[in-house]
Amino acid sequence: xxxxxxxxxxxxxxxxxxxxxxxxxxxxxxxxxxxxxxxxxxxxxxxxxxxxxxxxxxxxxxxxxxxxxxxxxxxxxxxxxxxxxxxxxxxxxxxxxxxxxxxxxxxxxxxxxxxxxxxxxxxxxxxxxxxxxxxxxxxxxxxxxxxxxxxxxxxxxxxxxxxxxxxxxxxxxxxxxxxxxxxxxxxxxxxxxxxxxxxxxxxxxxxxxxxxxxxxxxxxxxxxxxxxxxxxxxxxxxxxxxxxxxxxxx
Amino acid sequence: xxxxxxxxxxxxxxxxxxxxxxxxxxxxxxxxxxxxxxxxxxxxxxxxxxxxxxxxxxxxxxxxxxxxxxxxxxxxxxxxxxxxxxxxxxxxxxxxxxxxxxxxxxxxxxxxxxxxxxxxxxxxxxxxxxxxxxxxxxxxxxxxxxxxxxxxxxxxxxxxxxxxxxxxxxxxxxxxxxxxxxxxxxxxxxxxxxxxxxxxxxxxxxxxxxxxxxxxxxxxxxxxxxxxxxxxxxxxxxxxxxxxxxxxxx
DNA sequence: CGTTCAGATGAACGCTGTTCATATACCGGC
DNA sequence: GCCGGTATATGAACAGCGTTCATCTGAACG
Numbered sequence: 001x002x003x004x005x006x007x008x009x010x011x012x013x014x015x016x017x018x019x020x021x022x023x024x025x026x027x028x029x030x031x032x033x034x035x036x037x038x039x040x041x042x043x044x045x046x047x048x049x050x051x052x053x054x055x056x057x058x059x060x061x062x063x064x065x066x067x068x069x070x071x072x073x074x075x076x077x078x079x080x081x082x083x084x085x086x087x088x089x090x091x092x093x094x095x096x097x098x099x100x101x102x103x104x105x106x107x108x109x110x111x112x113x114x115x116x117x118x119x120x121x122x123x124x125x126x127x128x129x130x131x132x133x134x135x136x137x138x139x140x141x142x143x144x145x146x147x148x149x150x151x152x153x154x155x156x157x158x159x160x161x162x163x164x165x166x167x168x169x170x171x172x173x174x175x176x177x178x179x180x181x182x183x184x185x186x187x188x189x190x191x192x193x194x195x196x197x198x199x200x201x202x203x204x205x206x207x208x209x210x211x212x213x214x215x216x217x218x219x220x221x222x223x224x225x226x227x228x229x230x231x232x233x234x235x236x237x238x239x240x241x242x243x244x245x246x247x248x249x250x
Numbered sequence: 251x252x253x254x255x256x257x258x259x260x261x262x263x264x265x266x267x268x269x270x271x272x273x274x275x276x277x278x279x280x281x282x283x284x285x286x287x288x289x290x291x292x293x294x295x296x297x298x299x300x301x302x303x304x305x306x307x308x309x310x311x312x313x314x315x316x317x318x319x320x321x322x323x324x325x326x327x328x329x330x331x332x333x334x335x336x337x338x339x340x341x342x343x344x345x346x347x348x349x350x351x352x353x354x355x356x357x358x359x360x361x362x363x364x365x366x367x368x369x370x371x372x373x374x375x376x377x378x379x380x381x382x383x384x385x386x387x388x389x390x391x392x393x394x395x396x397x398x399x400x401x402x403x404x405x406x407x408x409x410x411x412x413x414x415x416x417x418x419x420x421x422x423x424x425x426x427x428x429x430x431x432x433x434x435x436x437x438x439x440x441x442x443x444x445x446x447x448x449x450x451x452x453x454x455x456x457x458x459x460x461x462x463x464x465x466x467x468x469x470x471x472x473x474x475x476x477x478x479x480x481x482x483x484x485x486x487x488x489x490x491x492x493x494x495x496x497x498x499x500x
Numbered sequence: 501c502g503t504t505c506a507g508a509t510g511a512a513c514g515c516t517g518t519t520c521a522t523a524t525a526c527c528g529g530c
Numbered sequence: 531g532c533c534g535g536t537a538t539a540t541g542a543a544c545a546g547c548g549t550t551c552a553t554c555t556g557a558a559c560g
Contacts, residue, residue: 038375043517053540055519064517119375125288125440168455172447176434176456183433184426190375197422205418206426213459218468293548303509305550314548502560509554516547523540530533 022060022070025050029071038116041068065124072121076144079121082110083148087155096164097211097219100155104181104207111185112199121145123186152178159214166216173214180210272310272320275300279321288366291321315374322371326394329371332360333398337405346414347461347469350405354431354457361435362449371395373436402428409464416466423464430460 028050032040043064047054061067086106090099111118156177157170165173184206188196196202212220278300282290293314297304311317336356340349361368406427407420415423434456438446446452462468 042515044515054517055541056539058518059538122437123373123375123440125369125373169447169451172451172455173459175447175452176459179433179437179452179456180430180460181433182437183429183431186436187372187429187432190373197419197425201419201422202425202429205422206429209423209426209460209463210430211463212468213461213463218462220463292546294546304548305510306508308549309507504557504559506557507555509552511551511553513550514548517545519544520542521540522542523538525536525538527536528534530531 021052025052025057025060025067026070026074029067030074033071033075033116033120038119041071041120043067068120068124072124073144075117075121076148078114078117079107079110080144080148082106083151087151096159096162097215100159100177100211101207103152103155104177104210105203107178107181108185108203108206111181112188115189118185119189122182123189149174149178163216165214168214177210177214180206271302275302275307275310275317276320276324279317280324283321283325283366283370288369291318291370293317318370318374322374323394325367325371326398328364328367329357329360330394330398332356333401337401346409346412347465350409350427350461351457353402353405354427354460355453357428357431358435358453358456361431362438365439368435369439372432373439399424399428413466415464418464427460427464430456 025046029041029046032045032049036045043057044054046067047057050057057067061070083103083106086102087099090102093099093102111122153170153174156165156174159165160167160170160173184202187194188199188202208220212218275296279291279296282295282299286295293307294304296317297307300307307317311320333353333356336352337349340352343349343352361372403420403424406415406424409415410417410420410423434452437444438449
């Protein structure tokens with residue numbers, strides 16, 4: 001508790017080292033995920049890239065999963081940006097379902113386009129399945145993740161209020177939507193050998209079915225044949241800090 | 251290829267050692283997953299339980315992921331049994347949607363009831379994300395897994411043929427159903443800290459929405475309030491070889 | 501009996517997450 | 531200006547991981 005503030009100006013440069021090096025470590029870890037991929041996210045590698053010893057990481061994070069959680073939180077901003085961009089893009093659309101469709105396809109496209117980051121955020125297993133204490137029992141695992149989910153939930157609530165969706169608990173519907181999207185991304189990442197149908201057809205079918213399933217009048221996205229064909233050109237629009245990494249193209 | 255058969259009776263005990271020890275290793279690995287959990291599935295532990303050295307495992311499996319694939323294949327029979335039991339149970343039901351609902355809830359219940367096995371089968375990441383060659387390029391990763399999926403696909407095709415589901419490619423619909431179910435199970439396993447809605451509500455909402463979304467007439471499972479409430483008593487009916495493992499209850 | 505050879509092994513390599521005694525550098529108090 | 535204390539950082543070490551390899555064993559064959 002160095003808040004005693006050594007009289008005056010000495011407190012500041014010390015403070016910078018305290019919290020800032022933590023951010024610096026997270027930035028190094030983030031860069032490793034982006035450039036070398038998920039498998040390379042190792043304590044020793046992070047330490048090496050951050051220019052510190054491996055033991056020093058344990059001054060800022062109690063263990064590996066805590067660092068991973070911080071990295072996930074940092075990586076989340078990419079998904080959040082894609083989310084927001086999709087919402088803004090579809091804002092003028094009078095059809096409220098189109099907004100949901102935009103959000104869903106944004107989620108799917110981001111996950112499929114950034115599989116390593118997605119694995120860190122949503123597919124890192126809890127170490128012991130049973131061996132995880134909630135830590136500070138008030139704060140959730142990923143703050144910005146919670147925020148993103150609540151954005152989805154708010155969108156769902158709006159749809160229900162306007163009578164577009166059948167009356168239901170917005171939280172349950174939002175969780176189901178999230179889970180469905182996650183399942184698609186996760187399976188495509190984990191089982192690339194499976195003879196999947198074309199991705200556009202899969203994404204379109206999933207989004208259309210869910211929209212139809214939750215709609216009050218049973219209407220899908222477009223009720224037509226190619227509900228998710230118009231987008232597909234501007235897929236890379238939301239990339240903010242892509243980084244070509246060698247030898248891991250696909 | 252020792253089929254030369256050393257004259258007579260000597261061939262048999264040799265043959266037993268060849269293919270049978272492979273099965274024995276897989277059985278040991280399976281028992282480890284069931285009793286000690288997913289995290290304990292390591293080469294050295296499997297070897298120790300199987301009564302052989304760690305290096306001996308590499309006489310039967312080229313590397314760890316191949317062993318995991320074999321274990322996954324072995325564990326799949328539990329899910330397959332739950333699948334079949336659900337189908338048989340719902341066979342008398344005249345409503346074809348009920349069959350699909352039974353299959354979906356069987357999948358979800360099995361996955362949520364056997365999280366360690368589920369992680370081996372569906373959530374083990376491909377080692378390098380890019381570093382996986384298809385090996386023998388004709389055989390899929392998990393034979394019985396493929397069979398199970400084709401059972402689902404056949405069920406979907408039947409629904410489409412009878413006009414219950416809207417006309418569509420059965421494979422895409424089956425993949426979407428699988429992905430949605432997987433997403434629910436995977437997220438509940440990976441993110442147990444998230445403030446999820448009650449599981450019954452989640453499962454019911456998901457199953458109903460998908461049924462409604464793919465149905466030709468937009469009809470859900472029961473169109474009522476609690477579509478998944480009648481089952482829930484006979485959840486443990488399909489357990490065939492449960493094994494109470496110490497200290498990992500939840 | 502001697503040879504051969506598949507099957508099994510112990511030891512080793514390089515890596516992992518994590519801990520701990522030790523060293524360094526900076527700080528307030530004298 | 532110097533001293534003692536305290537946070538910060540480190541190298542070395544531990545146990546365990548997947549994997550490889552030279553070596554050993556034991557049964558089958560001529």
